[in-house]
Amino acid sequence: MTFMNQPLVRLWLFLSFSTAVLFSPTVYHWLVYGGLFIVIAWIEKVSIKRILRSLRSFILFLPVMVGFYFLISVIMSQSTLGQIFIEISTAMMKFLLVIAIMNLYTIGSGSSSVFQALRSIWMQFNKPWRKVEDWFLFMEMTLRFYPALQREWSRWQGIHKALGLNVQHGKIRRWKETARQLPGMIMIHLQKADDIAHAMTMRGYGRQIPRGVAQPIPFTLLHVSALVIITYLFLTLHNLAQI
Numbered sequence: 178m179t180f181m182n183q184p185l186v187r188l189w190l191f192l193s194f195s196t197a198v199l200f201s202p203t204v205y206h207w208l209v210y211g212g213l214f215i216v217i218a219w220i221e222k223v224s225i226k227r228i229l230r231s232l233r234s235f236i237l238f239l240p241v242m243v244g245f246y247f248l249i250s251v252i253m254s255q256s257t258l259g260q261i262f263i264e265i266s267t268a269m270m271k272f273l274l275v276i277a278i279m280n281l282y283t284i285g286s287g288s289s290s291v292f293q294a295l296r297s298i299w300m301q302f303n304k305p306w307r308k309v310e311d312w313f314l315f316m317e318m319t320l321r322f323y324p325a326l327q328r329e330w331s332r333w334q335g336i337h338k339a340l341g342l343n344v345q346h347g348k349i350r351r352w353k354e355t356a357r358q359l360p361g362m363i364m365i366h367l368q369k370a371d372d373i374a375h376a377m378t379m380r381g382y383g384r385q386i387p388r389g390v391a392q393p394i395p396f397t398l399l400h401v402s403a404l405v406i407i408t409y410l411f412l413t414l415h416n417l418a419q420i
Contacts, residue, residue, distance in 0.1 A: 184290040184394060186403045191282040195275045197411045207270060209414055214278060221285040231280040232273065239269065290394070292316050297393040305386045314382075318370060326366050333358065 194217075198210050218225060243265055250261045296313050 184294040193411045198274050294394040
């Protein structure tokens with residue numbers, strides 16, 4: 178495994194990138210980070226169109242966010258309208274780029290590998306701490322059942338659409354139907370989680386702590402060096418763009 182394919186290094190890369198964007202004060206920063214985003218998307222082989230589609234929900238709520246920001250700025254601050262519009266544009270551009278960066282990370286790699294990498298590091302300490310093992314199990318089960326719930330919900334919507342149910346109703350009517358159906362679906366998945374927990378207890382969960390990792394992910398000094406280099410590069414870009 179190369180150091181860039183290590184889940185923790187990838188996570189640190191995208192978190193550092195997002196943090197650098199949030200603290201970017203000038204247009205030159207945005208141009209540099211926008212170009213870097215395109216380069217990373219090309220390396221990750223992720224289509225820009227796919228990322229733009231993932232931003233559709235954010236763009237739909239953008240007018241509402243801009244409206245709230247504008248009202249709060251007018252009431253709470255003494256800035257002129259021009260300054261307020263500049264602040265709003267700056268904030269929205271930053272958030273838009275940050276969401277695009279994290280969507281690129283989500284498309285390129287799953288979050289479950291991050292917890293597998295953390296468990297691989299934790300296993301090397303050989304500490305018999307049950308609460309830490311329970312936390313890892315909780316996060317892994319959450320990451321497993323959320324996509325399953327999403328698939329079930331998409332399947333349920335597809336069935337209703339195929340049967341011609343709630344197709345011509347308005348959004349408010351569909352939201353009410355969602356509010357009625359979603360609790361029952363969540364209860365079904367909670368029951369599945371309870372069955373899995375019972376099966377794990379019957380198979381001896383907790384008798385050996387820390388638990389082993391089926392496919393451990395290495396974390397060496399090379400990966401630590403990569404974290405330091407990534408931090409240094411973004412600090413350098415931040416300083417160079419201000420010159």
